[in-house]
Amino acid sequence: SDCEIDDKNVKMGGKYKTDQLTRTFTKDEIGGMFEASTVRFSFDYTTTTTQVDDKIRVYYQVDGGTWQYKEYLGDGKDEHKELQFTVPADVEMFTIRFETIYSGSDEFVYVDNIITRWCSVPKCSNELENFEDGLGKWSCGSDSDCKIDDKNVEMTGKDNANQLARTFTKAEIGGMGHLSTVKFSFDYTTPDSTEASDRIRVYYQVDGANPQYKEYLGNKKDQHEEFEFTVPAHVETFTIRFETSFSDIRDEFVRIDNIKTEWCSTPSPPGYDAPFIDVDLCETEPVDVCFAIDMSGSVCDNRVTDSVGCDNFLSEKRFAIGVIEKLTAMNDYARFSMVTFASNVQKHLDLTSDAATASSEIDSLVYTSGWTDSGGAIMKCTETLTTAANARVIILITDGTPTNGSPGVSRSKDPDDVLKHKEWATEKADLAKNAGILVVPIIIATVDTDRPYMKSLASSTDTVVSVTNFDLLPAVINSVVSITECATWLQTP
Secondary structure, X not given: OEEEEEOOEEEEEOEOOOEEEEEEEEOOOOOOOOOOEEEEEEEEEEEOOOOOOOEEEEEEEEOOOOOEEEEEOOOOXXXXXXXXEEEOOOOOEEEEEEEEEEOOOOOEEEEEEEEEEEEEOOOEEEEEEOOOOOOOOOEEOOOOEEEEEOOEEEEEOEOOOEEEEEEEEOOOOOOOOOOEEEEEEEEEEOOOXXXXXXXXXXXXXXXXXXXXXXXXXXXXXOEEEEEEEEEOOOOOEEEEEEEEEEOOOOOOOEEEEEEEEEEEEOOOOOOOEOOOOOHHHOOOOOXXXXXXXXXXXXHHOOOOOOOOOOHHHHHHHHHHHHXXXXXXXXXXXXXXXXXXXXXXXXXXXXXXXXXXXXHHHHHOOOOOOOOOOHHHHHHHHHHHOOOOOOEEEEEXXXXXXXXXXXXXXXXXXXXXXXXXXXXXXXXXXXXXXHOOEEEEEEEEOOOOOOHHHXXXXXXXXXXXXXXXXXXXXXXXXXXXXXXXXXXXXXXXX
């Protein structure tokens, strides 16, 4: 073909020629393709003196099969075109191709700004367990007083953590190639004698990591409960567990029945941006990771003053712990340090290979509130990453634009002051990147977040992760782990 780069556009021209500009997407590149997907494909183009018999078309192809004609492009100047394809589940590759045939040598098309967005088509599966034939795929803990009683599961036991659990595997629920939403419901009843100190809780666990507490169930009769979980893409197992502890086994229990679990793939929501790197491309190597955790006022909306913080702050901590657990399961040579930032920057942990210690330090953080010193956090992290022979990564978890840090400049949201704080943060990010450190901003995009600026702190577009709210942080853990595991590969030209 006569297909070339011309002034940062692709130029296609040529008399009596089929000129092809092609892109093939592989299974690994776009998240597994375990489910049917919708591809939204857009681009800008302009043509010259196109004739009636000239053809400019877009084709697509699935797994090397027959080319399917999608669209004819007419004579246009500075046109923007948007197309949509539906791709079946379990494909290995998907190809898009431009094809042109011109009647004259002075005719061509310029193509630029090609954006391809791949979204899973929402698909649900569900399971109902009413215990008519025993526990089914649910199980009782080995140390629990958990049993079938009149087609219900009854859990009792003094000073016991009594566990009724179900682990869903990748094969059972359709591959888990995409972010998923789990809707979980059940019926339960407790006796009047249940006391305030008794616990009936629901936990969930991803890939064997630390269980996350979901809900406390009080003393109730014939209740129906419904919960919802967000599960990241590419997980292998997801477990739901009931746990009880009663002060008196003689008359205290909980009966559970009609457990329904509905699993739905979730297309990436607006603002959700998390590249997934195929870790098979990368060799496992020593990696040092510094977490910079935002404790500024915007995290808790300036409403919380106690040390616990708020759900958003807990989400940040759980996210960092989740990355540690997942990364150490893949890499025996990972080390971790940690700083927090708000009005002040504080180092809490020097590099350690003890994942349990790192997770404990993060879990024990005390919320401070304050302004946002992103530059100081990057600088403090850089100081902890001193082993140049190892891959080095800064994971900057933040919801805000810098409002603090630049020497001699007031802590402020005044535009002139903010500009200076941003320049200070950019300088510190550039120093880290020039020293060979991969900078990975985890951007929780709120109203006040300057997302384009925050993205500029990253080492590349492949090291930017963005979510629209704190609740979505669990959904990007695997993405962040893949970026971290491939830190050296991402920095190789």
